Every structure is written in structure tokens, then in C-alpha cells.
Amino acid sequence: xxxxxxxxxxxxxxxxxxxxxxxxxxxxxxxxxxxxxxxxxxxxxxxxxxxxxxxxxxxxxxxxxxxxxxxxxxxxxxxxxxxxxxxxxxxxxxxxxxxxxxxxxxxxxxxxxxxxxxxxxxxxxxxxxxxxxxxxxxxxxxxxxxxxxxxxxxxxxxxxxxxxxxxxxxxxxxxxxxxxxxxxxxxxxxxxxxxxxxxxxxxxxxxxxxxxxxxxxxxxxxxxxxxxxxxxxxxxxxxxxxxxxxxxxxxxxxxxxxxxxxxxxxxxxxxxxxxxxxxxxxxxxxxxxxxxxxxxxxxxxxxxxxxxxxxxxxxxxxxxxxxxxxxxxxxxxxxxxxxxxxxxxxxxxxxxxxxxxxxxxxxxxxxxxxxxxxxxxxxxxxxxxxxxxxxxxxxxxxxxxxxxxxxxxxxxxxxxxxxxxxxxxxxxxxxxxxxxxxxxxxxxxxxxxxxxxxxxxxxxxxxxxxxxxxxxxxxxxxxxxxxxxxxxxxxxxxxxxxxxxxxxxxxxxxxxxxxxxxxxxxxxxxxxxxxxxxxxxxxxxxxxxxxxx
Amino acid sequence: xxxxxxxxxxxxxxxxxxxxxxxxxxxxxxxxxxxxxxxxxxxxxxxxxxxxxxxxxxxxxxxxxxxxxxxxxxxxxxxxxxxxxxxxxxxxxxxxxxxxxxxxxxxxxxxxxxxxxxxxxxxxxxxxxxxxxxxxxxxxxxxxxxxxxxxxxxxxxxxxxxxxxxxxxxxxxxxxxxxxxxxxxxxxxxxxxxxxxxxxxxxxxxxxxxxxxxxxxxxxxxxxxxxxxxxxxxxxxxxxx
Numbered sequence: 001x002x003x004x005x006x007x008x009x010x011x012x013x014x015x016x017x018x019x020x021x022x023x024x025x026x027x028x029x030x031x032x033x034x035x036x037x038x039x040x041x042x043x044x045x046x047x048x049x050x051x052x053x054x055x056x057x058x059x060x061x062x063x064x065x066x067x068x069x070x071x072x073x074x075x076x077x078x079x080x081x082x083x084x085x086x087x088x089x090x091x092x093x094x095x096x097x098x099x100x101x102x103x104x105x106x107x108x109x110x111x112x113x114x115x116x117x118x119x120x121x122x123x124x125x126x127x128x129x130x131x132x133x134x135x136x137x138x139x140x141x142x143x144x145x146x147x148x149x150x151x152x153x154x155x156x157x158x159x160x161x162x163x164x165x166x167x168x169x170x171x172x173x174x175x176x177x178x179x180x181x182x183x184x185x186x187x188x189x190x191x192x193x194x195x196x197x198x199x200x201x202x203x204x205x206x207x208x209x210x211x212x213x214x215x216x217x218x219x220x221x222x223x224x225x226x227x228x229x230x231x232x233x234x235x236x237x238x239x240x241x242x243x244x245x246x247x248x249x250x251x252x253x254x255x256x257x258x259x260x261x262x263x264x265x266x267x268x269x270x271x272x273x274x275x276x277x278x279x280x281x282x283x284x285x286x287x288x289x290x291x292x293x294x295x296x297x298x299x300x301x302x303x304x305x306x307x308x309x310x311x312x313x314x315x316x317x318x319x320x321x322x323x324x325x326x327x328x329x330x331x332x333x334x335x336x337x338x339x340x341x342x343x344x345x346x347x348x349x350x351x352x353x354x355x356x357x358x359x360x361x362x363x364x365x366x367x368x369x370x371x372x373x374x375x376x377x378x379x380x381x382x383x384x385x386x387x388x389x390x391x392x393x394x395x396x397x398x399x400x401x402x403x404x405x406x407x408x409x410x411x412x413x414x415x416x417x418x419x420x421x422x423x424x425x426x427x428x429x430x431x432x433x434x435x436x437x438x439x440x441x442x443x444x445x446x447x448x449x450x451x452x453x454x455x456x457x458x459x460x461x462x463x464x465x466x467x468x469x470x471x472x473x474x475x476x477x478x479x480x481x482x483x484x485x486x487x488x489x490x491x492x493x494x495x496x497x498x499x500x501x502x503x504x505x506x507x508x509x510x511x512x513x514x515x516x517x518x519x520x521x522x523x524x525x526x527x528x529x530x531x532x533x534x535x536x537x538x539x540x541x542x543x544x545x546x547x548x549x
Numbered sequence: 550x551x552x553x554x555x556x557x558x559x560x561x562x563x564x565x566x567x568x569x570x571x572x573x574x575x576x577x578x579x580x581x582x583x584x585x586x587x588x589x590x591x592x593x594x595x596x597x598x599x600x601x602x603x604x605x606x607x608x609x610x611x612x613x614x615x616x617x618x619x620x621x622x623x624x625x626x627x628x629x630x631x632x633x634x635x636x637x638x639x640x641x642x643x644x645x646x647x648x649x650x651x652x653x654x655x656x657x658x659x660x661x662x663x664x665x666x667x668x669x670x671x672x673x674x675x676x677x678x679x680x681x682x683x684x685x686x687x688x689x690x691x692x693x694x695x696x697x698x699x700x701x702x703x704x705x706x707x708x709x710x711x712x713x714x715x716x717x718x719x720x721x722x723x724x725x726x727x728x729x730x731x732x733x734x735x736x737x738x739x740x741x742x743x744x745x746x747x748x749x750x751x752x753x754x755x756x757x758x759x760x761x762x763x764x765x766x767x768x769x770x771x772x773x774x775x776x777x778x779x780x781x782x783x784x785x786x787x788x789x790x
């Protein structure tokens with residue numbers, strides 16, 4: 001490297017303050033912990049993606065020729081467990097939330113920095129247990145590990161996988177606890193509740209679900225482990241137990257867990273849409289309180305996963321009604337985002353492309369959710385690819401699109417570098433096309449009657465065309481996910497240095513340097529403006545346009 | 550930072566704040582904020598604990614409603630006087646915890662140490678009595694598993710009917726899981742109080758800073774309250790004099 005070129009003196013920031021492995025492994029800086037999470041969840045994302053690719057390859061042909069039936073069961077189980085518990089649930093909260101919550105509210109750190117580090121270690125311990133479980137045989141029950149198959153019949157590693165999820169769940173609880181306390185107690189002067197960015201409201205609602213839902217799945221896992229090792233009979237009908245009780249306890253957490261995945265993504269999309277249409281968000285308080293409403297309603301709809309499991313028709317009716325009700329706050333959000341776009345000056349940068357992708361895909365996922373809340377249709381499409389397509393539209397089309405949009409939006413703040421915009425727009429397009437090609441055919445397959453979790457459909461070869469399309473789409477989607485990883489890594493070294501506020505965005509996180517210093521702000525900020533004051537930000541650039549009479 | 554000394558509050562809030570109060574962590578502006586954060590954090594943690602035990606209570610209530618007679622028969626076999634003694638022991642320990650918090654607030658070191666010690670002693674008493682109860686159950690073959698046996702036990706109020714051993718085993722399963730997890734919380738509580746005792750011994754707590762005593766006390770009270778619900782639910786099904 002030529003030494004003659006004068007290097008610009010870099011400001012001290014959280015990245016260059018200290019070097020060395022221990023400065024990372026023992027850090028209590030929320031921004032560094034966010035990057036630790038980023039590395040670990042990306043690792044698990046590609047493991048889960050690898051399983052998905054094998055599943056799609058198996059389904060390329062009707063015959064069960066690539067893997068054996070037992071292996072296939074393990075593939076979709078491990079795909080689900082890894083993606084749900086080790087990627088989607090920590091994704092936005094633990095990476096973007098960890099990085100941004102203190103910055104957005106003008107705090108120096110989260111309320112409990114050491115607990116934050118502990119939560120990462122718990123995640124890693126859970127992850128290592130999960131890896132060990134996978135490498136020594138895995139689990140074949142599906143990610144829902146329904147009793148009594150999981151408790152009395154399967155001979156795979158239920159207890160180990162359960163403990164891994166238990167430990168990772170503890171990490172999720174601690175993150176949620178940290179966020180709630182931070183949002184309540186650490187806001188800087190002038191940062192009132194009605195001035196909070198909606199990203200914060202979304203994370204507040206998410207954290208409440210993490211706090212109140214996760215312990216229930218934890219105790220369910222304890223019961224499953226006890227049942228399996230000691231044959232207690234709690235979920236075993238032979239001994240007077242009730243397998244439906246397992247489903248109730250499991251879905252009491254695992255349905256709200258869907259909102260743990262989608263609410264933070266909604267928060268990200270809200271920030272992006274306001275910034276790239278240069279407008280204050282339409283209906284601020286409606287968007288804020290709809291997050292809380294989703295969290296509350298989300299706890300009251302769990303039994304719509306059990307319509308065919310033998311619950312009474314009256315409770316099914318009530319849960320069907322409540323599942324419709326949860327669509328209301330979701331629709332409020334979609335309409336308010338659309339109203340924000342209306343007459344905005346829209347910029348089609350990569351984060352905005354992801355936000356648009358989110359809007360469309362989440363709407364499709366949400367509307368097909370209404371199909372599934374309707375008792376009649378639910379019975380028709382239960383356990384078919386229709387359900388698989390529906391929840392992938394929410395979890396991948398919704399949550400992952402939001403995650404990628406957020407990663408692009410805040411990457412200049414996180415790394416201090418700009419990512420290559422052209423490549424990023426291309427990647428966003430590839431992800432959108434690949435996603436739809438993968439999962440839209442699955443709606444059709446499901447409606448035509450292809451059951452989920454089959455590895456061999458040779459008695460219904462007419463399904464092959466749509467399955468080939470889906471597998472081709474998964475390949476495209478894989479390329480779309482690899483691209484950002486490559487150019488993000490590239491930009492860390494070769495990207496153009498970013499200014500403090502490359503998007504001219506509102507929000508406290510853009511008022512500090514990129515990347516921020518260790519304690520976030522050189523001076524404690526004082527907020528005197530409302531959230532999303534894009535009118536004021538853009539005022540210097542706007543020319544008076546004479547109005548024609 | 551130092552150049553801008555116009556605001557005294559800003560100086561208080563930055564790194565120099567540490568010089569004034571060693572217990573004040575850097576990212577908090579003032580001790581009150583730190584105390585509030587710690588206390589809110591503990592309350593939220595207790596909310597997660599309520600949900601954790603809530604799942605078990607839910608399972609218990611379902612089966613108790615379905616198999617009431619069998620549960621009553623099984624409940625009769627556990628030692629009510631010992632359970633009642635344990636209830637009294639825990640209520641007393643809640644009193645000593647409150648005394649400890651008050652002693653910390655008012656800088657009474659001896660009372661603080663004595664209260665913490667008595668709390669731990671009461672906690673150990675509870676665990677000892679619980680151990681005796683577990684031992685009895687073990688000897689009576691009431692521990693769920695291969696050697697479980699609950700034959701020919703009449704249902705209270707229905708002397709001609711015998712309790713279904715499977716359903717009785719469900720009762721004992723829930724009994725051991727619930728009281729076992731409660732005992733685990735007690736053991737963790739004893740660890741916390743041992744640490745509090747060591748800190749108090751070194752004189753770390755002052756009227757200005759004794760947050761650990763307060764939130765440790767919150768935890769202890771919570772564990773007590775769980776028992777206050779467990780005792781009638783598990784020991785007092787259909788008991789008549």
C-alpha cells in the first residue's frame with residue numbers, strides 16, 4: 001500500500017475505538033452487540049436457507065428421489081426451527097433494534113448493557129445446542145413439535161432441540177425487557193411518547209409480546225421435556241392427558257411470535273416510507289396505537305391454528321371472529337402508509353424498493369390470512385401448501401423484506417460507508433421476483449390440494465409444473481439474498497464514506513456521526529421538533545411555485 | 550465536551566458524573582433514573598414469571614376440573630400441616646425482607662444483616678420441610694414414573710369409588726413440576742440473598758443506593774406469592790374437617 005497518500009483523519013467511533021477479539025466479545029456497547037447479532041443470525045439464515053434449498057430440490061420431481069422420507073421430515077423441521085427461533089425472531093429487534101433504539105430516543109445505551117451482552121451469549125449457547133442437535137440427528141416433528149408424537153413416539157432429539165429453544169427464548173425475553181425499560185426510562189429531554197419514531201412504537205409492542213409470550217412456550221418445553229423423560233402423561237391421552245392442551249400452550253406463544261417477526265418490520269417500513277416520500281407519516285397516532293392493538297389482539301387468536309384439531313365449534317367461531325379483528329390494525333397501517341405515499345415526492349432508492357415489496361407482499365399475506373380465519377376455507381386448505389405460502393408471504397415477504405430494507409437504509413449509519421446503489425436496486429428486484437416465483441405457485445398448489453410436508457407426490461404428477469416454478473424461484477431468491485451479503489462486505493472496505501445523514505432523513509440517529517461514537521452523541525440531544533418533520537428538513541430546497549390562476 | 554461548560558447539568562451527565570457517585574453507571578443521567586430503570590426491569594421480569602407459572606396453573610386448572618375426584622384423593626395424600634407450616638415460614642420471610650429494605654433505607658447495618666440472614670434461614674427452613682415432603686412422597690411411591698402406585702385410594706365423599714391412578718399421577722406430575730420450579734426459584738433467591746448479605750457486610754448499601762436490596766426483595770416477594778397460590782390449589786382440594 002502506498003504510504004504517500006494522506007489519509008483523512010477518522011473520527012473516533014464505536015468501530016475504531018478499540019480493536020481485538022475481546023473488545024468485541026466483552027463489549028457492552030449496544031451497537032457492537034447489534035453487529036455480533038448480525039453475524040450470528042446471518043450464519044443461521046444461511047443454514048436455514050440451505051435446508052430450504054434441499055426441500056425445494058426434493059420437490060423438483062414428483063418421486064421421493066433425493067432424500068428419504070425421514071430425512072425430509074428432519075429437513076423441514078430444522079428449516080422451521082432455525083428460521084423461526086434463530087433468525088426471524090431475533091432478526092430486526094436484536095440487530096436493527098439493538099443498534100437503533102438508544103440512538104433514536106437519544107440515549108447513551110440500552111438501560112441494561114450487560115444484560116444485553118448476556119442475551120447475545122444466551123442466543124449463541126442456544127444456537128450451539130441447536131447445531132449440535134442438528135449434527136447428531138436432528139428432529140423430525142415439524143417446528144411445532146406437537147404432542148403426543150413429540151412426547152411419546154419420535155426417537156429424535158426433542159429434548160435437546162427444546163432446551164436450545166428454551167435458552168434462545170431467554171435471550172429474546174431479555175432483549176424485550178431491555179427495550180421496554182429503555183423506552184420508558186432513557187428518552188432524552190423533549191422526546192415525548194408522541195414524538196417517538198414509529199420504529200420505537202413497533203419495538204415497544206414487539207417487546208411486550210416477547211415478555212408475555214415467550215415464558216409460556218418455555219414452560220411448555222419444560223413440560224414436554226419432563227413428559228418425554230419421565231412419561232408423566234400430561235399430554236398423553238392414554239394416561240388421561242390432553243394433546244390439545246399442548247397445542248393451546250404452544251400457539252399461545254407461537255401465534256404472537258408471528259407478530260414478533262412482523263411488527264419490527266412494519267416499524268422499519270414506516271421509517272423508510274416517510275423518508276423516501278419526504279412526508280410526515282399520515283395518521284401518526286393511528287400507526288402507533290395499531291402496533292399496540294396488534295400486540296393485544298395477537299394474544300387472542302391462537303386457536304385459529306386448531307380449527308381441525310377438535311376444538312368446539314363455538315370456540316372456533318370466537319377465534320375466527322377475533323382473527324378477523326386482528327386484520328383491522330394491520331389494515332390501518334397499510335392504509336396510512338398508502339396515504340403517506342399519496343402526493344409524496346417519492347424516491348426509488350433500494351430501501352424504498354424493499355418497502356414497496358413489503359407493502360405488496362404483506363397485503364397478499366394478510367388477505368390470505370383472512371381466507372384462513374374463515375372456518376370453511378380453513379378446513380378446506382388446512383395443512384396444504386396454501387398455508388405454507390400464506391405464512392411465507394408474512395414471514396419472508398413481510399419480515400425479511402423489511403429487514404433487508406432496514407439494513408440498506410441504516411447501513412451508512414452502521415458502517416459509515418455507502419453501499420452500491422445500482423447493485424442494491426438490482427438485488428431488491430431479484431428478491432421480489434424470486435420470492436413471488438417461489439411462493440405464489442404454492443398458493444395454487446395448496447388450493448388444488450397439495451398437502452404440506454409430503455416429500456413424494458408421485459400419485460399427483462400434475463403438481464410438478466408449479467413445483468418446478470417454485471424451485472426455480474427459490475434459486476433466484478437465493479441469489480437475491482447472497483448479493484446484499486457480498487456488496488455489504490465489499491462496501492465495508494471499498495464503499496464511499498457516508499455523510500452523517502445521507503438520506504437527509506428525520507430522526508435522532510441521523511444527527512450523530514456515521515458511524516456513531518461509543519456513547520452515541522457528543523452532547524445529550526434535546527428534541528424540540530415533532531417526528532418526521534420532513535417539511536422543515538426540505539424547506540431550504542423547495543422553491544416557491546407560482547400558483548396558476 | 551469540556552469546552553461547553555455552559556450547562557452544569559450536561560457536565561453532570563457525562564463521564565465526570567462517575568466521580569460523584571461510584572454506583573451511577575455511565576449511561577444514566579442521574580441516580581433516580583438508574584433506580585427507576587432497575588425497578589421497572591424487575592417488575593417486567595416478574596411479569597414474565599407470572600406467565601411462566603401461568604402456563605402451569607392453566608394446565609393444572611384444566612385437569613383439576615376434569616378429574617376433580619381423583620385430584621382430591623391425591624391431594625389428601627400430601628402433608629397439609631407441613632404445607633401450612635411452610636406457608637407461615639414464607640410469610641414471615643416476606644416480613645424480614647421488608648425489614649431489610651427498611652434497614653437499608655435508614656442505614657441500620659446490623660438490622661440489615663440480621664434481616665437478610667433470617668430471610669435466608671427461613672428460606673432454608675422452607676426447602677428443608679419441602680425436602681421432607683418429597684421424601685415421604687418418594688417412600689409412598691407417589692413420584693410419577695415406573696414405580697408410581699396409587700391403588701385403591703377412595704375418592705373423598707365417594708367411599709365406594711377409587712381414584713384413577715393415571716389421573717392421580719397427573720396430579721403428582723403437576724405437583725412436582727410446580728413445587729419443583731418454585732423450589733428452584735427459592736434456591737436462586739437464596740443465591741441472590743447470599744450476594745446481598747456479602748454486599749451489606751462490606752457496607753456497600755447506603756440510603757442513597759440500595760437498589761439491589763429493593764429489587765432482590767421484589768423477587769423474593771414474588772416467589773412467596775407463587776407459594777400463596779400453590780398451597781391452597783395443591784393442598785386444600787375438597788378438605789373437610
